[in-house]
Amino acid sequence: MTSTLTPVRKRSALTKGQLPKAAPYIVLAVALVLAAAILALIGFNPFGWAVVSAILFTAGLTGWSAAVEGSRRAKDRMVTCLVVGAFLIALLPLVSVIWTVLVKGLPGLMDPGFLSTSMNGVTGAFDNKAVEQGAPIVGGIYHAIIGTVLMTVLATLISVPVGLMTAIYLVEYGGDRPLARAITFFVDVMTGIPSIVAGLFAAAFFFAVVGPGTKTGAVAAVALSVLMIPVVVRSSEEMLRIVPNELREAAYALGVRKWRTILKVVLPTAISGIASGITLAIARVIGETAPILVAAGFATSINNNVFSGWMASLPTFIYTQILNPTSPSNPDPSNQRAWGAALVLIILVMLLNLVARLIARRFAPKAGR
Amino acid sequence: MTTTSLTKSRGAGHTGDKVFSAATLAAGCLILAVLFGVALFLVVQALPALTAPADQIQGGAGFLSYIWPLVIGTLIAAVIALAIATPVAIGVALFISHYAPRQLAAGLGYVVDLLAAIPSVIYGAWGVAFLAKEISPAYDWLAKYVGWLPIFQGPASATGKTILTAGIVLAVMVLPIITSLTREIFLQTPKLHEEAALALGATRWEMIRMTVLPFGRPGIISAVMLGLGRALGETMAVALVLSSGALTASLIQTGNQTIAAEIALNFPEASGVKVNTLIAAGLVLFVITLGVNMIARWVITRHKEFSGAN
Numbered sequence: 001m002t003s004t005l006t007p008v009r010k011r012s013a014l015t016k017g018q019l020p021k022a023a024p025y026i027v028l029a030v031a032l033v034l035a036a037a038i039l040a041l042i043g044f045n046p047f048g049w050a051v052v053s054a055i056l057f058t059a060g061l062t063g064w065s066a067a068v069e070g071s072r073r074a075k076d077r078m079v080t081c082l083v084v085g086a087f088l089i090a091l092l093p094l095v096s097v098i099w100t101v102l103v104k105g106l107p108g109l110m111d112p113g114f115l116s117t118s119m120n121g122v123t124g125a126f127d128n129k130a131v132e133q134g135a136p137i138v139g140g141i142y143h144a145i146i147g148t149v150l151m152t153v154l155a156t157l158i159s160v161p162v163g164l165m166t167a168i169y170l171v172e173y174g175g176d177r178p179l180a181r182a183i184t185f186f187v188d189v190m191t192g193i194p195s196i197v198a199g200l201f202a203a204a205f206f207f208a209v210v211g212p213g214t215k216t217g218a219v220a221a222v223a224l225s226v227l228m229i230p231v232v233v234r235s236s237e238e239m240l241r242i243v244p245n246e247l248r249e250a251a252y253a254l255g256v257r258k259w260r261t262i263l264k265v266v267l268p269t270a271i272s273g274i275a276s277g278i279t280l281a282i283a284r285v286i287g288e289t290a291p292i293l294v295a296a297g298f299a300t301s302i303n304n305n306v307f308s309g310w311m312a313s314l315p316t317f318i319y320t321q322i323l324n325p326t327s328p329s330n331p332d333p334s335n336q337r338a339w340g341a342a343l344v345l346i347i348l349v350m351l352l353n354l355v356a357r358l359i360a361r362r363f364a365p366k367a368g369r
Numbered sequence: 370m371t372t373t374s375l376t377k378s379r380g381a382g383h384t385g386d387k388v389f390s391a392a393t394l395a396a397g398c399l400i401l402a403v404l405f406g407v408a409l410f411l412v413v414q415a416l417p418a419l420t421a422p423a424d425q426i427q428g429g430a431g432f433l434s435y436i437w438p439l440v441i442g443t444l445i446a447a448v449i450a451l452a453i454a455t456p457v458a459i460g461v462a463l464f465i466s467h468y469a470p471r472q473l474a475a476g477l478g479y480v481v482d483l484l485a486a487i488p489s490v491i492y493g494a495w496g497v498a499f500l501a502k503e504i505s506p507a508y509d510w511l512a513k514y515v516g517w518l519p520i521f522q523g524p525a526s527a528t529g530k531t532i533l534t535a536g537i538v539l540a541v542m543v544l545p546i547i548t549s550l551t552r553e554i555f556l557q558t559p560k561l562h563e564e565a566a567l568a569l570g571a572t573r574w575e576m577i578r579m580t581v582l583p584f585g586r587p588g589i590i591s592a593v594m595l596g597l598g599r600a601l602g603e604t605m606a607v608a609l610v611l612s613s614g615a616l617t618a619s620l621i622q623t624g625n626q627t628i629a630a631e632i633a634l635n636f637p638e639a640s641g642v643k644v645n646t647l648i649a650a651g652l653v654l655f656v657i658t659l660g661v662n663m664i665a666r667w668v669i670t671r672h673k674e675f676s677g678a679n
Binding site for chain 2 (some may be wrong): 041
């Protein structure tokens with residue numbers, strides 16, 4: 001008798017007043033079609049299509065939700081749209097920058113001798129010839145790579161001992177003393193020093209000590225150290241603080257001196273994090289332009305001596321080639337070189353970031369319990 | 370009473386202990402000395418410009434009338450950057466901390482950090498080669514339809530190399546700084562507060578508005594201040610993007626200049642009093658950013674003491 005009952009499809013009272021699960025997809029499809037239609041009237045471009053669709057989608061979903069679910073749910077859906085939209089907006093410049101550097105940089109990188117020659121003796125006449133007669137673009141970034149490597153290495157040699165020792169002081173000796181708190185505070189403040197001011201400081205210091213107009217790779221290295229030290233201190237300090245205290249106490253219990261405990265127990269435990277922090281700090285200063293421009297000038301020829309003479313670096317090379325092309329009437333070859341250098345620089349920075357991540361993961365300390 | 374060998378402190382390695390702790394202390398003091406050295410040497414080298422007769426300074430009217438248009442220009446560029454970057458950064462931070470699927474969140478955070486890794490000179494090159502060109506039609510549109518506002522007064526720059534473009538590039542550069550700091554703060558919101566709000570029937574946005582945002586407010590403020598410090602001192606993006614000139618109210622015409630870009634453009638070829646003038650300009654920039662950063666750090670440390678998170 002009961003088998004004749006036919007199941008009636010009825011929405012449960014619990015899900016009443018809710019949009020169906022597929023609602024966002026439906027609204028998205030409608031928004032895409034509508035936006036395409038609107039843009040077809042005023043001229044189509046993909047960027048405008050995306051923007052108009054996003055606006056229509058947000059408005060449509062919010063409106064539908066307001067009608068069915070009430071204003072609270074509608075507001076929630078609108079904020080979700082805005083938050084996701086903010087993330088997509090943030091991705092735009094990243095994708096655009098990397099795309100621009102790749103597309104414009106590859107031809108520059110393909111120039112013969114781009115990585116193995118300097119700009120010594122390259123004049124506007126060569127560039128004019130390259131544009132007018134199709135001659136190959138000469139000149140390269142060898143001198144800039146040498147300069148970048150030398151100055152960064154010197155800056156690292158200055159910053160790492162000072163930064164690491166300071167971090168050890170803060171964690172192992174400083175405690176809650178006023179001096180330790182002052183150092184922590186001023187290290188934080190130092191991270192905010194504008195890079196050009198760091199360059200000016202180094203320049204002003206050497207002008208006063210060595211003589212006016214002293215611009216060498218070493219001056220730039222000092223400027224870079226001012227920017228690098230606080231980064232090294234902060235990352236090393238964080239890493240030293242997570243070394244479990246039991247390890248230190250075990251060493252003390254065996255009668256090991258404090259300094260040997262630090263060197264043999266604490267530092268090896270935290271070394272992966274410290275190394276990755278230092279790599280990130282190098283990645284940060286390798287792209288600095290302003291301090292080098294102020295402190296080392298810019299050179300067009302190879303200079304292997306950081307203690308005398310102007311020095312080029314990749315960032316200053318990019319900057320001067322764009323702003324003051326070798327041949328003012330035909331800036332295209334200069335631009336091509338600049339973008340080639342930009343590609344090399346971005347690859348260097350990304351590699352350093354990758355290496356830092358790998359170090360951090362590979363040699364991560366065993367979690368202490 | 371004689372000291373036994375156990376309590377005697379002259380064991381092997383005692384000197385090592387002393388030397389090592391002294392070395393760490395010296396390193397810490399060196400950092401303080403460097404910071405004061407920065408201030409000291411800037412002041413010493415800036416003094417000749419401050420005391421020089423007015424007609425020797427560039428512009429011929431003394432240091433003050435040379436520096437104030439630059440200060441205003443710096444502030445304009447920084448304010449544009451923050452006005453754009455702050456809402457987007459808070460949105461991105463919320464997306465990563467509360468909206469994105471858990472497995473994706475760490476990866477997305479890394480993607481945003483990549484934005485911070487790109488050197489500033491590349492942003493500048495991108496701004497001048499790509500953004501300025503793409504955005505100049507929008508400036509024409511602004512000049513045509515909202516040109517009655519002084520800040521959008523036409524005729525718009527044909528190259529797009531304006532202070533507004535520079536501000537947008539700066540916004541891209543400060544975005545990852547504000548995002549990563551606010552994200553950390555949002556993640557520290559006590560879980561019990563969030564769950565209590567949700568249990569009372571709040572929607573996700575209501576939960577965020579009632580628990581995450583009030584908890585994170587000091588953090589947001591200090592993150593924005595740190596972003597401001599970066600935007601004020603950023604050099605290359607402005608030096609490359611902006612085609613500089615005298616102070617103008619319109620954001621879409623060429624003109625205006627920031628302190629940092631002024632130094633970068635002129636320092637390499639400067640000599641004599643000009644060097645001192647530029648160093649004095651750098652001192653002004655240093656003082657401004659130092660003030661902004663100290664306030665930001667002070668807000669953060671005060672927040673740490675009061676928050677229940679630690």
